[in-house]
Amino acid sequence: MAQVSLSIADLGSICIHLSSFLRSSEVARSEEAGICSKDVARFLWRKAAMAHLAHIPIWGPSGNFVIQQLLDSGVQGKAFLRELLLLRRAVFPPKSWCPAIQETSFSNLKVLPCSQQAEDTDSQAQQDAVVPVEAAVPLATGTRLGQPLAAGMELKAANDESLKAEDVSSGFCLGVEICAGHADGRSMSVMFAPFAGLCYMQYGGERCVMCATVLPPVEGTVTKLRAWVQVTEEGGLFFLRQDPESAKIEETGLIPQEALPCWKSEFFACMYFWRDHLLTPIMSTVIHSGKTLPGDLPQLEGSHIEVDTTWHLTG
Structure with missing residues (x-):
């Protein structure tokens, strides 16, 4: 039986509910398994990235400025999470x-x-x-x-x-x-x-x-x-x-x-x-x-x- 990937049109508002409890690792597994379509995966990654950002404290104006630059330049989803991983080791002395x-x-x-x-x-x-x-x-x-x-x-x-x-x-x-x-x-x-x-x-x-x-x-x-x-x-x-x-x-x-x-x-x-x-x-x-x-x-x-x-x- 052919595997069907669910799209945003198929899932509708369920996407929002899914994104509220799926962690990044679970989004990655569902994407790898082909359970959801590319547009659903992108949506879930965007929500996962914003949820992760909401739970980590940022130090000082420089850190917040870098975050805002990323958001303003359209970096989102998996790419945004990769940038957050890099920021873990970043230092911004005056x-x-x-x-x-x-x-x-x-x-x-x-x-x-x-x-x-x-x-x-x-x-x-x-x-x-x-x-x-x-x-x-x-x-x-x-x-x-x-x-x-x-x-x-x-x-x-x-x-x-x-x-x-x-x-x-x-x-x-x-x-x-x-x-x-x-x-x-x-x-x-x-x-x-x-x-x-x-x-x-x-x-x-x-x-x-x-x-x-x-x-x-x-x-x-x-x-x-x-x-x-x-x-x-x-x-x-x-x-x-x-x-x-x-x-x-x-x-x-x-x-x-x-x-x-x-x-x-x-x-x-x-x-x-x-x-x-x-x-x-x-x-x-x-x-x-x-x-x-x-x-x-x-x-x-x-x-x-x-x-x-x-x-x-x-x-």
Whole structure:
């Protein structure tokens, strides 16, 4: 018996009802099976893309501007979903921060120490006034409480030489911006300095910082260092440190959701830079962003063993 593909004319308003509960994976399977015609598939993909967009938080004006550009240019359906996947790894530092913090590609940053940002004192002072002491560059899209989030960054020297712990110290952190929601200005930064092995917590707008040692400092030299973060469905999170040239992966342990603000609603993976701690220019690249960590990472315990450390107040 020949298979019949259902068209929009055949389905009528049923298309709208179908689009309200079909996920992208289910639309893909129905399209592959030839259950629906091309026009129905396009309609379902458009609805799936808009439904997906409605459920992901976008960071800042730049991210929203890119989304609006895509919509205005007629990108929709599967093509729009592909663009959203790319935006997971996109970073948009302010143009005024260049050259101190410069976007070299959509997912890559070059960061200069304060001592190397400018040759003359006046220009350096002007740049210091523009770039904040703690410069945060979140990824363009995040997640909401109840949906997991995982991200990975790779750090190396801009001149491709080896790095020691003291070259970076706490000058680079991978972390998570925890926000209360669009209409609420409360936020918290949870940061992990992979070279120093320190973890920090800081409420938005506050000078005081909670600090804890979660791993020993990096020993010897490395050509690259990777840092990973996983936000769990419950709202807890943990970090990993990896030397890609060895099989060694170190876990910080879980910061449980009870240790984080009760108002947490949105989570954005983020890179943080204290340029006065850097001794050499660095390159930071977003190598992964998704719901889970890459499958090639070994079995991890950090998701269920709580971090065992003492926090103290600094700042």
